[in-house]
Amino acid sequence: MAANVSEKEARQVAEAARESEWKLPSFGKELYLGNLRLDLIHPQPKLDPAKVEKGEAFLTKLRTFLENEVDPLEIEREAKIPDSVVDGLKKLGAMGMKVPEQYGGLGLSQVYYNKALALVGSSHSSLSTLLSAHQSIGLAEPLLGFGSEEQKQKWLPKVATDHISAFLLTEPDVGSDPARLGTKAVPTEDGTGYRISGRKLWATNGAIADVVIVMAKVPKGDGNRGGISAFILEYDTEGVTVENRNAFMGLRGIENSVTLLEDVFIPKENLIGREGDGLKIALTTLNTGRLALPAICVGVSKYATKVAREWSVERVQWGVPVGKHDAVAQKIAFIAATSFGLEAMLDVSSRLADDKKSDIRIEAAIAKLYASEMGWKVVDELMQIRGGRGYETAESLKARGEKPIPTEQLMRDMRINRIFEGSTEIMHLLIAREALDKHLEVAGDIIEGDGSIQEKAKLIPGAAKFYASYVPTLLYGEGRKPGSFEEFGPLADHIRYVERSSRKLARTTMMAMGRWQAGLEKKQTRLGRLVDAGAELFAIASACTYALTIAKENPERADQARELADLFSKHARRRADDLFSAVWANDDDASYKLAQDVLEGRHTWIEEGIVDPAGGDDRPQVRDEQPDKSVSAG
Template sequence: MAAALTDLQKKQMAQAEELLFSGPAKEDFAKDLFLGRFRAASILPYPRLSPEARQLGDEAVAKVRRYCQEHLDAVAVDREACIPDRVVQGLGELGVLGMTISPDHGGKGLSQQNYCRVMEVIGGHCASTAVFVNAHHSIGLRALELFGSKEQKAQWMRPMASGEKLSAFALTEPEAGSDASNVQTTAMPTPDGSGYLVNGEKRWITNGGIADVLTLMVRTPDPDEPDGKITAMLVTPDMEGFRVVEQRMEKVGIRGTATGRLEFRNMFVPKENVLGQVGKGLRIALTVLDFGRTTFGASCTGAAKFCLERLAHRANTRKQFGRHLGDFELVKAKLAEAAADTFAMESATYQSAALIDSGAEDYMVETAMLKVFASDQLWRIVNDTLQVWGGKGFFTDEPFERMMRDARLNMIGEGANDVLRCFIAMVGLRGLGEQLQQVAKKPWEVARLLRFAPEIPVKHERLRGPAGRLAKQIGKLARVSQAALIKYREAILDQQFVQARIGDIATELFMASCVYARLDSMLTHPPENKQQHRRQLATGELYLKLAARRNQARFAEFKSNLDQAQVALADDWLAATDLPLPGEA
């Protein structure tokens, strides 16, 4: 029997309810994995653009690729820690800064899938520019599009979609980052009810020091909540009390972005500038982050493809010990795994983008999974590419040291990966817990619910084996998730080792499901390039095998692990506060 909940755990549960949205959990593909289900209708067939949409995307991709090659110097952007104004203007003229926005509001009206294709190009060319565009379009502008009033949209959408005005999303504070609910900046209603007085600060805000319109997350009073609730507001730098403390904070990577530090002192914000409903800002934040994480996936995919091409080139041209590097098995292993994981990143990116295009109600888990996987794997791929390039890759005349610095941010921004691992697990466990409660009086129903592996449609004999392995592991995820809920009950909130394993298993299963769906589509539709088709099939099949092996290792850790030994040693180190830092003795 689990111990009684502490006050801290009760508070965590209340925060979790707000983060996961109160009310019945919506069904979707990723959440159903925790129930041992494969929701085929949500993922099969793999999305394919219509000929008309494909042509529009092809044209946009070609224009952006040409522009990047001719006008965007990634080395200079990194060296000078600035994206030139002419580049920002050029991206605006190309429509990149309002690509998915309706033409009625000055945008191009392209789909999320085509937008991801464009972001893949930018991400493979200059990470700073990709992050700048993502912050402006996917997060800042998207918040206004989804939640803005008619009057707010009329005032700001068109100039923001054209790039005449830049946007930013101001959430992060010294005590609020991954813990989005811990915002301390306050907005107190004025006595006459005309607006709010805002006090506080924001840090590490992408575009924060150069934005013309910012979506600001603040804490407003609420009669039912002593600490108040989060509200979103639209603010501009010309408001009295708005101060840019630092326009461009020095960073390790993505140095071209203007990451700002902002301060607000009795800044008056008219009530008309409240975005959405008072007290519903956290939902706005989480919703727009879903879009940002999808384009994160696209940017990481573009960078991974860049590395993959150069890894193969180096392996084919560099000789050591009288042989090409590509003749050595350990180099082959790096190349094959990079190709397989890049294929998975790409597959899940466009599957997630298609979910958005389809009007699906909920895709927060899928986009979180994509963000975690893509950023983790890109970090490894960049590292492996530099390793194959050896000493030459370590020098600044090659792009890899810059790419490594840039790639590190991806595992922190828009939700730190370790936090998202636990978030993924807790959302899935919440849905499973609700299902178990419904059948609690019928134990045989619980057994039936979790006993068998799901049925995965198989149209091609070549995929029968991969489908069987995938189904078996989906069923096993449901069983270990059930066991965790029964063992820990509410105290599961504190079991981060368990959460992380469950989150990683579920993430790998989602990625594998996307790859499976893509392979099914490739086998169904005749190839245009048979050699490329053969190689892509083999790449996807290798990923499915790698994913299954990774998950086998994670499942094994539920029975045998070093969790308690790690906790004990860490506690010992944490208690040794009087010890000098390493190297200071």
């Protein structure tokens, strides 16, 4: 979300993304307030048997297609998804997995949509990125949430079966901070529509799309609300030019564009919602859309577990399989336990999304943040286990007669998840804002309001009343009682830890607010630690709950699930304890100061003795303004 809008505006937009059918509060938000509301996630909502049957049947077809029709090596070699694969996915209905059947889609639940993305992502991440950009942020999701019935009838059957869609928000000068959007949508004088001009960067699917969502700012004027708005743009409209197909470190098969919009006419029927609803639409779309990336991370982590297991048994060094060496065994355990933890968090969040009763904004945001960070660690550990073969390409391994395991590709493909759909830094800010929301509501105007001292003094009694009843709740709870949460059996101690630590998190947050007051917003690294500690607590609660769900739904796996949940929780507790300690004991201020010195050039001497492969200041910069690859969108 926007970084330079005021706290109040940001809270208003975030609140606007709350969905009306949610009757229950967010488990995650309560956790940050020191209130473990286990009842919100445990026991997990039951899956609808009809949805399970439909979902499983689709997964079987999808698996057969991926195993027989997709050559991941070809996608890497050609840096392209073959047309036959895109057509095959269309025929399977994979373009409309979440679109309801009444609009020509498959109508899968969130749980099965995510299982499908995990499956596809384990084949090649370019495929899952194609599907998730098309469905999670492309046309379908915003239309389902905000489109008129006419728009749904017209577009959903197309995007569910054939038309590829994309989401055009980012611009060369506007990345994490979309409130400063430069693309303009000027209402035409005759009132029939808008003329849009601007340049959009890095739109996934944007090089091959048929129809896209474009975000543009309508100037405020006579009779129109103005503001950032979302439009449906038919990509063959005059004035749309795909200037470049961008290439990246990973995701080599994606069709990602720079798209130039020159005086493009969009009829007013193609405005989604109202003028000024754009950021709200983008945020609401991401409420569940954010679960797509964790799903892909889960698929990759499961595959990493398989590779780690098979290779660590097969590879013998110093007379024993490498998995018998303690240093390697620790990594295998980490990969397997983390795969379980990530799947648990995804399952808990997805069932809540399907249940449609709870506010899941924080859960989805934490799942995105946590899965992208932990998924990266998983592939890094896998690379180490695979040794030199981890660093070698699958194509080269195959040429030498070895199994083409794409470890280095997994790493290249995984890395972007920490950057797009809200970078880790932005997710920290977004979740911190939610975690602090109650305090800002009660005491925000005292701490950072514009009012005079007298005006602020008038607010103190209200805040004092709130804190007088709130603070005692943070001092004692169920987590202190030895026999509590007994239905969790051997995992109960982890839930007790979550309960105690949730209160500690709330106390620490209050202490940090007290100490830095309005300045806390600038202490991003400290806030980030608090957010990460909360994410670990959500992960532990998810793992233990999910283990109980598995015991109920698949009793033959009960013991294994409990063992994985136990080790995952032990790891997560250690990480959370370290985060709590580092909130107070750290070098943040010294690091910040040194960074500013670096920026001011005080330490450029440390850069001596190198050449700059991108060309130093004194070398001519070659900039191709019109790359050869330019293709017209039409």
